[in-house]
Amino acid sequence: MARAISTRRKLTFTAIGWLVGFVIFFPILWTVITSFKTEGEAIASPPHFLFFDWTLDSYAEVQSRSNYLKHVMNSVIISFGSTFIALLIAIPAAWAMAFSPTKRTKDILMWMLSTKMLPPVGVLVPIYLLYRDWGLLDTRLGLVIVLTMINLPIIVWMLYTYFKEIPGEILEASRMDGASLAKEIIYVLTPMAVPGIASTLLLNIILAWNEAFWTLNLTAANAAPLTAFIASYSSPEGLFWAKLSAASTLAIAPILILGWFSQRQLVRGLTFGAVK
Amino acid sequence: MGSITLEKVSKSFGTTKVIPQIDLDIADGEFVVFVGPSGCGKSTLLRIIAGLEDATDGTIRIDGADATREAPAKRGLSMVFQSYALYPHMSVYGNIAFPLKMAGEAKATIDDKVRGAAKVLNLTDYLDRKPRQLSGGQRQRVAIGRAIVRQPKAFLFDEPLSNLDAALRVNMRLEISELHHQLKTTMIYVTHDQVEAMTMADKIVVLNAGRIEQVGSPLELYRNPKNLFVAGFIGSPKMNLISGAAAAKENAATIGVRPEHIGLSKTEGPWQGKVTVVEHLGADTFVHADVDGVGPVTARAPGEFPVKHGEQVFLTPEAGKIYRFGDNGAAL
Amino acid sequence: MATLQTRSAARLMMSPAVLLLFAWMIVPLAMTLYFSFLRYNLLMPGMEEWAGTLNYHYFLTDPAFGTALLNTLLLVGGVLLITLAGGTLLALLLDQPFFGQGIVRLLVIAPFFVMPTVSALVWKNMLMHPVYGIFAWIARSLGLQPVDWLNNLPLFSVTMIVAWQWLPFATLILLTALQSLDEEQKEAAEMDGAGPISRFVYIVLPHLARAMTVVVLIETIFLLSVFAEILVTTNGGPGNESTNITYLVYAQALLQFDVGGASAGGIVAVILANLVAIFLIRLIGKNLEA
Ligand SMILES: Nc1ncnc2c1ncn2[C@@H]1O[C@H](COP(=O)(O)OP(=O)(O)OP(=O)(O)O)[C@@H](O)[C@H]1O
Ligand SMILES: [Mg+2]
DSSP: OOOOOOHHHHHHHHHHHHHHHHHHHHHHHHHHHHTTSOHHHHTOSSOOSSOSOOOOHHHHHHHHHSOHHHHHHHHHHHHHHHHHHHHHHHHHHHHHHHHSOOTTHHHHHHHHHHHHTSOTHHHHHHHHHHHHHHTOTTOHHHHHHHHHHHHHHHHHHHHHHHHTTSOHHHHHHHHHTTOOHHHIIIIIIHHHTHHHHHHHHHHHHHHHHHOOSHHHHHOOTTTOOHHHHHHGGGSTTOOOHHHHHHHHHHHHHHHHHHHHHTHHHHHHHHTTTSOO | OOOEEEEEEEEEETTEEEEEEEEEEEOTTOEEEEEOSTTSSHHHHHHHHHTSBOOSEEEEEETTEEOTTOOGGGGTEEEEOTTOOOOTTSOHHHHHHHHHHHTTOOHHHHHHHHHHHHHHTTOGGGTTSOGGGSOHHHHHHHHHHHHHTTOOSEEEEESTTTTSOHHHHHHHHHHHHHHHHHHOOEEEEEOSOHHHHHHHOSEEEEEETTEEEEEEOHHHHHHOOSBHHHHHHSSSSOOEEEESHHHHTTTSSEEEEOGGGEEEESSOOSEEEEEEEEEEOSSEEEEEEEETTTEEEEEEEESOOOOOTTOEEEEEEOTTOOEEEOTTSBBO | OBOHHHHHHHHHHHHHHHHHHHHHHHHHHHHHHHHTTEEOBTTSTTOOEEOTTHHHHHHHHSHHHHHHHHHHHHHHHHHHHHHHHHHHHHHHHHTSOOTTHHHHHHHHHGGGGSOHHHHHHIIIIIITOTTTSHHHHHHHHTTOOOOOHHHHSHHHHHHHHHHHHHHHHHHHHHHHHHHTSOHHHHHHHHHTTOOHHHHIIIIIHHHHHHHHHHHHHHHHHHHTTOOHHHHHHTTTOSTTTTOOHHHHHHIIIIISOBHHHHHHHHHHHHHHHHHHHHHHHHHHHHHHHO
């Protein structure tokens, strides 16, 4: 469609677009700005938007007040760990479903999907009790296990849709060339599927990083990732907006950047391939 | 080194029987071509030999040893796929080296063999390129290179030329034939192009709906087709198959005459007809005519034959070159 | 691509994923079901006894359940309404060429990547605080009385927060669908004399219908389980005004330690989610064949 679009129309939409974008983004922007204020400045009324003494104090205090870095580490370990383990389990499964389908493959895929739809409260009580008995409450291992399981269906599905796009003849060629199954997957399938695997990885790190049901219910001081740590700012006496903002900014910045990179995969992953 | 035997091999996908039952002997060093119409089971048969697909029943022997349950890698066969199936993330070098790497050969040996194969196939200048940076013909050669470095007992080709344009196809056809003369390795080649079959094969296997219709050398099939199907499939343009009164005169349900065995004249002959289409190919002229009491007939005249659409022609089927077929389609 | 060997290898490679998920789903679910028929409180260990359907009876007749069910429906329905309408408008907007389109797109989808506890706290404190919040400041600047959002309109406030988080999801999916609309189809309609509005109604909307269904179903699955946003803003209150089913079960289990009652509630939640899941699975399954 090579039609000239009138400049006026384009300018109008530019104005509307930026205004809408600004409004939607404002809570995040405001958080970032507040994180550079002092506590007093943060609750000043009328609010100070840009003209105040920018300071990094809140960032320093977040760390000294509560071992912030520990929670960052928890988040990193839990989200990366669960994603990697789930990938290791999911890649062979997705290979099998994509390249050696049977009559039951579709049913298994749908069943995996259905486990994703199980509301977490349906299994909260037994998981909590089992974890208590096994000493997994408030441990990173415990959370890694939970998040591995709840993201496994999405990972299998995403990989499956990516693997389906790889021609089976290439894998057969490697089989003729003498590759064992493990080598076929390591040397041929995986390198060809790198883009798909990478976006699966990315999306699941995001989902695991932001998961806020199990992390809140199964952790306390020790293994709490950022989601749970930041929830501790909800106490009424905790009117520390600048510090809350600093902690929040640090918690969302890396994932926001990853998220911006993975917008396309996000659609595909979260709709189980129903929208590409 | 390289004889392949199929004994009572059959194949079903679920409840559909694709190959009812096949027995076939392929001698060491032979160039065998499977031909047949689309969907007749050529690829399936080849993949069963390769081990990419299980036979539902029957035995496959390679060099006399039962290989029915062997994994593809263990059978010592190489395959060239229709889509080439090159590894897109590896260079040409990596592609050709892959089977050697899988076999655990030493680096130096791999290097020697890859360069050797590249030289034979004129790929030396392209070793560092990725498959997507190659032309169709070059990709084809890489696929062949990957097949030959392993020094397999036999090569399997599944319509390897069907993605190439006509001129390149002729070239590659010659190259593959030449390769066969050099290597003297068994080759099984699938195609639905009967020209490829005629020009390359030592032995042609004509398949139809999963059944072998006839096995023989190209000229045997050309001279003595066992039935209507083979008669119609081998030869170009197709054999004229005529039934009705003209056939009854020869005591057959159907008679067949190849276009090159019909004499053309503007003045006299037993069959008289009206020209419908004339194709001037330079070296030959194909005349399609509607013959009274016989039906449409194609005749092939060497060189030029000056007729036009709508003119009268006379045709003379060569004596002794008329094939007769019975009610069941078998040759009489 | 199917030999006995590849088939059995395939079965082998699929089994860890299948078995683990099976164990993950079936074992706890069976336990929940079992607990739901017990009188079982963590504060009174060793006193477990068979209770029949008593827990269900209590859970379902508890006035809090009615409130929570209604709240759940209002929350899900409200968020769906906002995200679908807003998402469609935003998708149409982002589909127009304008300067800085890519950047605006990034700004619009950003809320989706903010962890629920952060967005809830930021909204609660810095936007909705009745004294220091931005909304209060705006109200005062306009000469209005500031609203105490979370105390007076708790459910509405939570709905706003959750809608803000899910608006990007709807927008992204609808935008993707919009961009897959055949340009020639629109042009053909234009040639046939359809104006912008009838083009939207007869060409664009039907094309978006499928994507909208996907948005509705997937958001519903997640929205039935909204938890963190309630926990850090209102704690389900005041009273039960912003308690949904998920929060109710949580409170019963981890605040009142009533394992039996919470399990009954969990089973009720599973049944509710399944009603939605059946539709979603059908839809995606159909797509798998296409
Ligand atoms: N995996 C499969 N499942 C079910 N049926 C199959 C499968 N693969 C092939 N078939 C069927 O088996 C028959 C033979 O297929 P095959 O691919 O061997 O034909 P072909 O002779 O190679 O045809 P072409 O010349 O078109 O490549 C076809 O009818 C096809 O539909
Ligand atoms: Mg084929």
